[in-house]
Amino acid sequence: MSGAAGAGPGGAAGGGHWVELKPAVWETVVRACDCCGQVVPKRLWVVDVEGRERRFCGLECESLYRSYVLPKLAR
Numbered sequence: 804m805s806g807a808a809g810a811g812p813g814g815a816a817g818g819g820h821w822v823e824l825k826p827a828v829w830e831t832v833v834r835a836c837d838c839c840g841q842v843v844p845k846r847l848w849v850v851d852v853e854g855r856e857r858r859f860c861g862l863e864c865e866s867l868y869r870s871y872v873l874p875k876l877a878r
C-alpha cells in the first residue's frame with residue numbers, strides 16, 4: 804500500500820485531495836457526491852469539512868456544500 808499523495812494537479816482550495824477510483828472499487832461500492840448525490844464514476848474530491856470527511860464530484864460541489872448545506876445542518 805503506497806500512498807498516492809504528493810503530485811496533485813494544480814493548487815487545491817482547502818485541504819482536499821482527489822481519490823482515484825478503480826473500476827474494481829466503484830463497481831462494488833457506489834460512491835455518491837455528498838452534495839448533489841450524483842454517483843462519481845472515476846474520482847472523488849475528498850475533503851475535510853468541519854472535521855468530517857466528505858466526498859464530492861468536484862470542487863464546485865464542495866463550495867456548494869459549504870455555502871448551502873452546512874448552514875442548514877448547523878441549525
Ligand SMILES: [Zn+2]
Nearest residue numbers: 836839860864
Ligand atoms: Zn456533486
